[in-house]
Amino acid sequence: xxxxxxxxxxxxxxxxxxxxxxxxxxxxxxxxxxxxxxxxxxxxxxxxxxxxxxxxxxxxxxxxxxxxxxxxxxxxxxxxxxxxxxxxxxxxxxxxxxxxxxxxxxxxxxxxxxxxxxxxxxxxxxxxxxxxxxxxxxxxxxxxxxxxxxxxxxxxxxxxxxxxxxxxxxxxxxxxxxxxxxxxxxxxxxxxxxxxxxxxxxxxxxxxxxxxxxxxxxxxxxxxxxxxxxxxxxxxxxxxxxxxxxxxxxxxxxxxxxxxxxxxxxxxxxxxxxxxxxxxxxxxxxxxxxxxxxxxxxxxxxxxxxxxxxxxxxxxxxxxxxxxxxxxxxxxxxxxxxxxxxxxxxxxxxxxxxxxxxxxxxxxxxxxxxxxxxxxxxxxxxxxxxxxxxxxxxxxxxxxxxxxxxxxxxxxxxxxxxxxxxxxxxxxxxxxxxxxxxxxxxxxxxxxxxxxxxxxxxxxxxxxxxxxxxxxxxxxxxxxxxxxxxxxxxxxxxxxxxxxxxxxxxxxxxxxxxxxxxxxxxxxxxxxxxxxxxxxxxxxxxxxxxxxxxxxxxxxxxxxxxxxxxxxxxx
Numbered sequence: 147x148x149x150x151x152x153x154x155x156x157x158x159x160x161x162x163x164x165x166x167x168x169x170x171x172x173x174x175x176x177x178x179x180x181x182x183x184x185x186x187x188x189x190x191x192x193x194x195x196x197x198x199x200x201x202x203x204x205x206x207x208x209x210x211x212x213x214x215x216x217x218x219x220x221x222x223x224x225x226x227x228x229x230x231x232x233x234x235x236x237x238x239x240x241x242x243x244x245x246x247x248x249x250x251x252x253x254x255x256x257x258x259x260x261x262x263x264x265x266x267x268x269x270x271x272x273x274x275x276x277x278x279x280x281x282x283x284x285x286x287x288x289x290x291x292x293x294x295x296x297x298x299x300x301x302x303x304x305x306x307x308x309x310x311x312x313x314x315x316x317x318x319x320x321x322x323x324x325x326x327x328x329x330x331x332x333x334x335x336x337x338x339x340x341x342x343x344x345x346x347x348x349x350x351x352x353x354x355x356x357x358x359x360x361x362x363x364x365x366x367x368x369x370x371x372x373x374x375x376x377x378x379x380x381x382x383x384x385x386x387x388x389x390x391x392x393x394x395x396x397x398x399x400x401x402x403x404x405x406x407x408x409x410x411x412x413x414x415x416x417x418x419x420x421x422x423x424x425x426x427x428x429x430x431x432x433x434x435x436x437x438x439x440x441x442x443x444x445x446x447x448x449x450x451x452x453x454x455x456x457x458x459x460x461x462x463x464x465x466x467x468x469x470x471x472x473x474x475x476x477x478x479x480x481x482x483x484x485x486x487x488x489x490x491x492x493x494x495x496x497x498x499x500x501x502x503x504x505x506x507x508x509x510x511x512x513x514x515x516x517x518x519x520x521x522x523x524x525x526x527x528x529x530x531x532x533x534x535x536x537x538x539x540x541x542x543x544x545x546x547x548x549x550x551x552x553x554x555x556x557x558x559x560x561x562x563x564x565x566x567x568x569x570x571x572x573x574x575x576x577x578x579x580x581x582x583x584x585x586x587x588x589x590x591x592x593x594x595x596x597x598x599x600x601x602x603x604x605x606x607x608x609x610x611x612x613x614x615x616x617x618x619x620x621x622x623x624x625x626x627x628x629x630x631x632x633x634x635x636x637x638x639x640x641x642x643x644x645x646x647x648x649x650x651x652x653x654x655x656x657x658x659x660x661x662x663x664x665x666x667x668x669x670x671x672x673x674x675x676x677x678x679x680x681x682x683x684x685x686x687x688x689x690x691x692x693x694x695x696x697x698x699x700x701x702x703x704x705x706x707x708x709x710x711x712x713x714x715x716x717x
Contacts (some may be wrong), residue, residue, distance in 0.1 A: 161232075162224045165251045168239055169218040174248075174321060175200050176208035176233040176296060177225070186230035190215065191222045207334045208233045208297050210325070223251065233257065233297045234272050238321060243381060244287070244310055247318030257298045260557055260692050262671045264606040266584050266717050267544065267559035270307050271319045274299055275558060276550070277405075277463060277528035278541050279306055280345030284354050284380060288314050288534075290541065290560070291323055291356075293342060299555035303330050304339030304361070306383075313580045314539065314563040316717050324356065324375065324383045336552060337363040341370070342405045342463060342528065346416075349439045353378035357418070357440075359404035360386075368392050370403045372420070374441060390420075390433070394446040398425040402460035407530070408440060409466055412474050413509040416440040419450065421461040421484065427454035428461035430484060434509070450512050451482065456489035456499060463528040466512070467538050469504060470568040479568060480507040481538070483520055483529050487547075495653035496524050497548035502566075502573055518573060522657040523642055523676070523685035524548070526561050538566040539578060544673055545688050561686055562668060562675055576681030577666070584608070586716040594700050595710035604714045605694020609667040611710035613702075616679075617661030620702035624669065628691040633667060633676055635660070640678055642685050657683040668715070669695050 179186035179202055187201040190213060200211035208231070215221060215237075225232055235252040253272040260269070269275070273296040280291035287310050294307035306324035309317040325331065326339035338361030345354050356375045363369060372390035375383040393403045400423040411417040411434065418433040432450040437443040453461055462485040471478035482503045490497045503517040520529060524546050531540030545558040564575045585608065590600045594611065613620070622633040630645040641656035662678035671692045676685040698712065 159226055159228045160224055161227050162222050163235070163252055164220065164222055165237065165249070167215055167218050167221050167237060169216065170241065171215045171218070171237045171239050173213040173215065173235065173237045175211045175213065175235050177202055177211065178208045178231050178233075179203050179205050180229050180231055184229045186225070188223060188225045188230065188232060188235070191224065192217075192219060204332060207303075207332055210331065236271075236321075240379070240381060243320060247310075248321055250319075254297075256555075257296065260671070262692060264604050264714075264716050265559075265671050266315065266606055266715050267562065267670050267673065268309065268317055269557070269559045270294060272296060274301055274556070275307065276301065276543050276545065277342045278530045278543060278560060279342050279358070280354070280356060281530045281539075281541055282345050282347075282354075282532045283534050284345070284347055285352060287312060288539075289345075289380070290317065291345065292560070294322065296322065297334070299557050301550070301552040301556075302334050302336055304341055306340055306358070313583065314541075314578055315580055315584065321381055323377070323381070324358065326360070330362065337361075338369070344407045344530070346408055346440060348376060348378075351378065354380060355440060356383055357389075357406040357408050358386075359406065361404070368403070369401045372403075372406050389442060389444055393422070394431065397431075397449070399423065399429070400460065403431075405463045407463075407465050410473060411509040412468075412476075412478070412507065414474070415509065417466070417509070418444060419464040419466055421464050423460035424449075424452070427452050428458040428486060429453070430461055430464045430482075432510070447510055451484070451503075453484070453486060453501075456486055456491055458486040459488040461485065462487050463530060465530055465540075466507065467531055467533055467566075469538065469566065469573075478506075479504050479515065480512065481566060481573060482507075482512055483531065483540075485527055485529070494656055495651065496655060497653070498527060498546050499524060500527060500529055500542070504568065504573055516571075519657070520575065521684050521686050522640075523655045523687040524653075525673075525688045526684070526686040531566060540564050540566055540575070542686070544686060549688065549690070557672075558688065559670075559673065564681065564684070572682055574681035575684050576677055577668070577675075581668075584715040584717065585713040587714045588711065589714055590710070590712040594698060594712060595707040597700065597702070599697050599699045600712060601697045602695060602712070602714075605669070605671045606715040607669050607695070607698075608713045608715055609665070609669070609698060609710070610712075611665055611700065612708045613663045613706055614708050615706075616663040618663075618703060618706045620700060620706065622667070623699040623701065624674070624695045625697040625699070626689070626691070626695050627693045629689055631674065631689070631695065633665070633674075635662060640676070640683050640685070642674065642676060642687050644687050644689070646690065655685055655687055657685065670715075
């Protein structure tokens with residue numbers, strides 16, 4: 147039973163949740179006390195009566211508790227709503243959780259996920275989510291970790307959520323993987339937590355090593371330091387240890403010092419990229435270690451990149467990978483992606499841009515050949531990628547700090563995963579090939595191309611159309627009840643129309659000068675993603691509404707469209 151909507155206290159003081167368990171199930175429970183003189187408590191009972199309880203006296207924040215049930219069968223979970231508040235309860239069995247996931251039996255209404263059965267983007271099972279972390283394939287399966295707060299849809303003390311997949315599209319939720327220090331979890335005061343980072347396979351044995359930033363606001367002398375932890379079972383991280391306790395001296399850095407990304411360099415050594423800010427602009431710092439396990443010995447190499455464009459403050463979430471050959475080949479290009487915190491493009495009004503630079507990396511320095519925006523829609527933020535075999539796969543937070551604040555509920559998703567590859571002098575970021583498996587039913591093959599309005603039976607669709615010549619103008623109108631939405635190609639380039647009626651002019655989400663001929667457009671409840679010319683031009687935009695797009699209408703020159711198809715999509 148998944149218990150979402152709890153009754154009011156007037157209906158009943160005692161709340162009981164029923165669930166059927168296999169043997170050796172583990173409960174994760176978050177609860178807090180409502181009265182200063184009475185502990186908050188959750189009890190476990192079966193046909194033989196009460197057999198266990200977890201409790202807390204904390205009135206400010208939900209306390210995390212673990213309870214093991216060795217026998218199976220029906221279990222009643224009960225708490226007094228007059229004295230106890232419960233945020234989340236789920237259970238799992240450690241022996242098969244990677245195959246079966248967790249079972250959520252309770253989440254309070256204000257941190258429950260939206261009910262969108264046809265939606266195909268990754269969303270957490272409860273609570274807040276932002277940056278993807280530790281994205282990679284481990285023990286044969288893709289794993290996604292992410293910045294997470296369990297007790298509401300607003301940013302607060304950061305943990306790492308966790309999910310596993312077989313195809314990057316269909317995910318099983320796993321237990322919360324990484325917890326901040328106990329001190330940070332006692333109060334919902336937004337002081338910090340386990341911030342973003344990355345993950346590598348353990349060099350010896352099975353499991354993973356995690357790298358992340360610990361943030362503690364107003365900590366002296368360093369608010370942000372770098373920690374590492376390991377997990378042999380891929381279920382929960384072990385005790386974390388400090389590996390970088392201070393910023394490099396003499397570099398003129400602000401307290402920003404975060405988001406470690408670890409990758410093996412062309413010289414075979416482990417490299418670590420960190421985002422920061424100096425008096426010369428946003429910077430990416432480079433560290434390396436001679437330790438083959440990457441557990442210790444990290445030393446500062448220098449500033450890998452300095453960014454002065456768009457009034458950028460700190461650089462966030464840097465990522466560096468070999469692009470078109472083996473890492474140890476001198477001719478191999480590398481791709482460097484990074485987010486520009488607080489940046490703004492004055493020409494378009496877009497904020498918090500993400501860049502992708504292609505060039506050569508010798509283990510010490512990065513020499514840029516060319517650069518481009520990773521996403522002209524700007525809602526592919528905190529992008530993180532890894533080398534899956536000989537192909538790069540990446541994913542981003544389908545949101546942007548220009549819209550998100552800790553003061554508003556902000557349910558979001560991750561982007562569709564994308565491939566990154568080099569072709570004809572350009573970086574392409576198409577959706578992964580498995581995205582075609584989302585196609586559920588053909589809705590149209592003729593009407594969109596003919597210029598007719600096509601009513602959509604679902605808010606989850608893919609539109610594919612091809613023009614007879616690159617750059618022919620078109621205006622794809624998408625009928626949304628809350629937002630003026632569409633995709634346009636004109637003399638300025640390719641752009642997403644998004645006008646939500648808020649004060650002031652809407653940013654212009656444009657790839658200037660783009661002259662596309664082939665468009666794949668993914669629409670979901672709360673988002674639109676545009677892939678043009680097989681990923682040469684990509685734009686992602688969050689929609690602050692889960693209402694579905696109702697219809698599509700493609701306006702263009704007579705005879706301009708070679709073909710067009712619309713599919714409904716479903717996981």
